[in-house]
Amino acid sequence: MLIIKIFIDMHLRKTIVFSAIALLLLTGCATYYPQVVDIPLIEEKGDIRLNTGFFVASSFKDSAQMAGYHGTFSCGITNLLAIQTYVSVDALLRHHLQAGLGLYKAFENNTVIETYGGYGLGTGGMLNTQEEYYHLGFTQFNIGKSNLDLGTATISYGLGLKGSYVYNDYNNHNQFYKNGVQRNHAWIVEPSVFFRFGFKKMKVVRFNLMVNYMWTDVTFTEDYLPLNIGFGVNFDLGKKKDHQQ
Numbered sequence: 001m002l003i004i005k006i007f008i009d010m011h012l013r014k015t016i017v018f019s020a021i022a023l024l025l026l027t028g029c030a031t032y033y034p035q036v037v038d039i040p041l042i043e044e045k046g047d048i049r050l051n052t053g054f055f056v057a058s059s060f061k062d063s064a065q066m067a068g069y070h071g072t073f074s075c076g077i078t079n080l081l082a083i084q085t086y087v088s089v090d091a092l093l094r095h096h097l098q099a100g101l102g103l104y105k106a107f108e109n110n111t112v113i114e115t116y117g118g119y120g121l122g123t124g125g126m127l128n129t130q131e132e133y134y135h136l137g138f139t140q141f142n143i144g145k146s147n148l149d150l151g152t153a154t155i156s157y158g159l160g161l162k163g164s165y166v167y168n169d170y171n172n173h174n175q176f177y178k179n180g181v182q183r184n185h186a187w188i189v190e191p192s193v194f195f196r197f198g199f200k201k202m203k204v205v206r207f208n209l210m211v212n213y214m215w216t217d218v219t220f221t222e223d224y225l226p227l228n229i230g231f232g233v234n235f236d237l238g239k240k241k242d243h244q245q
Contacts, residue, residue: 032122032134032166032188033057034214035096036230037086038072039160039194041146042114043106046238047076051208053232055088057225066090070230076104076238084116096122098138106146112158114142120164134168136188144194147236156196156206164188166216188216196234206234 038051052071059065068090076082082102089095100118117139144158167185191213198206210230 033225034190034212034228035088036070036210036212036228039142039144039158040074041112041144041156041158042074042076042082042104043112043146045076045079048237049074050235051232053230055228055230057228059225066225094123110145110148112144112146116140134166136164136166138162138164153199158194160192162190186217188214190214204236206236208232208234
C-alpha cells in the first residue's frame with residue numbers, strides 16, 4: 001500500500017507541474033518573443049565581444065513572465081566585416097539560435113554603426129520537437145557610442161532596430177493553439193536600447209543592460225510577451241589601444 005501511495009503522489013505532482021506549465025503557455029507565451037541579442041559596436045578587426053547573462057520577458061496584459069539565459073558572440077573578422085551568433089534558453093527549455101554577417105564602421109568620435117543580416121530558428125512549445133520549430137530571416141541596424149571616457153570608468157550606449165519575417169507550423173501540431181492564437185508567418189519589428197558600464201581597472205569586463213520590445217501581428221490575441229529585459233556581463237576582448245595601456 002505504501003508503494004501505491006508513493007506512486008500516486010508522484011503521478012499527482014507530475015500532473016500539477018504539467019498543468020501549471022500548460023497554463024503558463026496558454027496565458028502568456030507566444031511562439032516567438034523578443035530576444036536580447038547584444039549590440040556589440042565592433043570597432044576593428046580582431047575585436048571580440050562575448051555577452052552573457054539572464055533575461056526576463058514580460059507581457060503588459062497579465063502577470064505572466066518568462067526568465068532564461070542568453071549569450072552573444074561577436075567578432076570583427078576584417079576592418080569591414082563582422083560575424084555574430086546568439087543563443088537563449090528559457091525556463092521551459094525553449095531555445096532560440098541565430099547567426100548573422102555584418103558590416104560595421106567606427107568613427108573618431110566613438111560612434112559606431114553596424115548592420116547585420118542572417119537566419120534564426122527556435123522552439124515555441126514544451127516538447128521542443130521538430131514540428132514546433134519556427135524559422136526567421138532578419139536584418140538589424142545598430143548605432144551607438146562606444147567606450148566613452150568617464151575618468152575611472154567607461155560607458156557605451158546605443159540603439160538597435162531589428163526586422164524579421166517569421167514562419168512556423170505551430171498551429172498544426174500543438175493542442176494548446178487549436179484556437180488560432182498564432183499565425184503561421186508574420187513580420188516582426190524589434191527596437192532595442194542598451195547601456196554598458198565598466199571600470200578601467202577591470203579592463204575587459206563590462207556590465208550590460210538591454211531592453212527589447214516587439215511589434216508584430218504574429219498573434220491574434222494580446223497574450224504574448226512584447227518586452228524583454230536582459231542583464232549580463234560583457235567581455236570586451238578587442239585589441240584596442242586603451243586595452244594595451
